Amino acid sequence: MQQRVLLSIMLGWIPGLGHLLLGRIGRGILYPAGFVGTLFLGVVATDDAQSIGPFVLSVIFAGGLWIVNMVDLWKYVFRRGGSPSLGRDAQSVQGATSITAANPDNELSNERFATALLSVIPGLGHFHMGLMTRGLTLLLSFVGWIVMTFFIAIFTEQEGFFVFLGALPILWLYNIFDAMRLINLKQSGEKLEDRSLFEDWEQVREDGRRSKMVAMLLSLFPGAGHLYLGLQRRGIQLMGAFLFSIYILDSLRLNLFFFLIPLLWCFAFFDALQLASRWQRNPEEVRDVPLVDKVLNHQRWLGLALLALGLYYLADRFLVDWLEREFPKAAVGYYFREYTQTAVVAVLLIGGGVRLLFGSKKERGEAA
Numbered sequence: 001m002q003q004r005v006l007l008s009i010m011l012g013w014i015p016g017l018g019h020l021l022l023g024r025i026g027r028g029i030l031y032p033a034g035f036v037g038t039l040f041l042g043v044v045a046t047d048d049a050q051s052i053g054p055f056v057l058s059v060i061f062a063g064g065l066w067i068v069n070m071v072d073l074w075k076y077v078f079r080r081g082g083s084p085s086l087g088r089d090a091q092s093v094q095g096a097t098s099i100t101a102a103n104p105d106n107e108l109s110n111e112r113f114a115t116a117l118l119s120v121i122p123g124l125g126h127f128h129m130g131l132m133t134r135g136l137t138l139l140l141s142f143v144g145w146i147v148m149t150f151f152i153a154i155f156t157e158q159e160g161f162f163v164f165l166g167a168l169p170i171l172w173l174y175n176i177f178d179a180m181r182l183i184n185l186k187q188s189g190e191k192l193e194d195r196s197l198f199e200d201w202e203q204v205r206e207d208g209r210r211s212k213m214v215a216m217l218l219s220l221f222p223g224a225g226h227l228y229l230g231l232q233r234r235g236i237q238l239m240g241a242f243l244f245s246i247y248i249l250d251s252l253r254l255n256l257f258f259f260l261i262p263l264l265w266c267f268a269f270f271d272a273l274q275l276a277s278r279w280q281r282n283p284e285e286v287r288d289v290p291l292v293d294k295v296l297n298h299q300r301w302l303g304l305a306l307l308a309l310g311l312y313y314l315a316d317r318f319l320v321d322w323l324e325r326e327f328p329k330a331a332v333g334y335y336f337r338e339y340t341q342t343a344v345v346a347v348l349l350i351g352g353g354v355r356l357l358f359g360s361k362k363e364r365g366e367a368a
Contacts, residue, residue, distance in 0.1 A: 008073070015066055018073045031069040038062045077117075115183045122172060125179035129186060130194070137196040138175045142168065170217060210283075215276040222265055225272030229279055233290040238268045241291075248309075312340065 012018030015035040020028030042058020119125030122142040126135030145168060153161040186192055210229055219225030223239025226232075242264055249258055278285045316336070323332040 008077075012070060012073045015069045019069075022073075022076065024076070027069075027072065031065065034065050035062050035069075038065065112180070112183050112187070115179055116176065119176045119179040122175040125175070126182070129179070129182060129192065131182065131192060133194045133196050137198070138171070138178075141197075142171055142175070145171070167220075170220075210276065210279050212276045212280055215272060215279075219269045219272035219276075222268035226268075226275065229272070229275055229286065231275065231286070231288040233288050237291050238264075238271075242268065 008018035008021035011021065014032075016028040016030070016032035019025075019031065038058050038061045042055040042062075045054035045058070115125045115128050118128050121139075123135035123137075123139030126132075126138065146165070149161060149164050153159060182192055215225045215228050218228050221239070222242040223235040223237070226235030226238060229235075242261070245261055245264060249261070275286055320333050320336050323330070
C-alpha cells in the first residue's frame with residue numbers, strides 16, 4: 001500500500017489524481033472538475049485580448065483550488081502516517097505507532113517513505129539522508145533553471161523560451177528516483193558518498209563509459225545524444241538538419257513540409273537510443289556512420305541549392321522592398337512570397353518524381 005501512497009504523492013500535482021489512487025472517489029472527481037471547469041468558464045467569459053480580467057480571475061481561483069487539493073492530500077497522508085493500513089480497516093494511529101517502534105522493518109519502511117515524501121521538492125530527500133552537496137546541486141539546478149528561463153524570456157520578450165521549462169519534469173523525476181536509489185543503498189549497509197551530479201558525470205567521462213540514461217536525456221535535442229556517444233559526424237548532421245529545417249521552412253513559409261521536423265526528431269531520438277543500447281553491449285559495434293555520406297561527390301547540386309537560397313534572400317530583402325516602395329499598389333511582396341512557396345513545392349515534387357522515375361529505370365537496367 002505504501003507504493004500507492006508514494007505514487008499518489010508524486011501524481012498529486014494533477015488535481016484529484018492522488019485522491020483517486022487513495023480511494024477517495026468523491027474528492028478525486030470534485031477537484032479536477034472544479035479546476036478544469038473554472039478555467040473553462042474563464043476562457044468563455046473572456047471576449048478578446050483586451051478584457052482578460054475574467055480569465056485572470058479564473059486562473060487565481062483554479063490556483064487556489066489546486067493548493068486546497070494538495071493540502072487536503074498531504075493532510076490525509078500525514079494523518080494516516082503513511083501506514084500500510086490505509087483504508088476502512090485501518091487501526092488507530094496510537095496502536096500503529098507502538099507496533100512501528102517495535103519493528104525495525106517498519107522503521108526502514110518509514111524512513112524510505114519520508115525520503116520519498118521530501119523528494120517531492122528536489123533536493124530535500126537528499127538533505128534528509130545527509131547528502132547536502134548532492135541535494136543542494138539538485139535544488140539549485142531546479143530553481144536556477146526556472147529563474148533563468150523566466151529571465152531570458154522576459155528580457156528578450158520572446159515567449160518561445162518558456163518551452164525550456166519542459167525539462168523540469170525530467171529533472172524532478174530524476175531527483176525522486178535518485179533519492180530512492182540512494183536510500184536503498186543506505187539501508188542495505190553501503191556507505192554513501194556526498195558528491196554532486198557533475199562529479200558523477202566527470203567520473204563516468206574519465207572512465208570512458210557512457211550512460212544510457214544520460215544519452216536518452218540528451219537525445220531530446222536531435223544530435224546531442226550522438227555527440228555524447230562520440231558519434232561526431234552523425235550527431236552534427238542530425239543537429240544541423242534539425243535546426244536548418246526549422247529555419248528554412250519558416251523563412252520560405254513552406255508549411256506543407258513542416259511534418260518533416262517531428263519526423264526528423266523521432267528518427268534522431270530512437271536512433272540514439274538504439275546506438276546507446278549497442279554501446280552498452282559492445283562499444284566496438286558502434287560506428288560513426290554519417291546519414292548523408294559522400295556529400296563532397298555532389299558539390300554541384302549543393303552549390304546550386306545554396307546559390308538559389310542566396311538569390312531568394314537577396315530578392316526578398318532588397319528587390320521586393322524596392323519594388324513595394326516604387327509600386328505600392330501592386331502588392332509585389334504578397335505575390336512574390338505566395339508564388340515562391342508554390343514554385344518551391346512544385347519543383348521539389350517534380351524533381352523528386354523525375355529522380356525516382358529515371359532512377360528506378362536505371363536500377364532495373366543495371367539489374368538486367
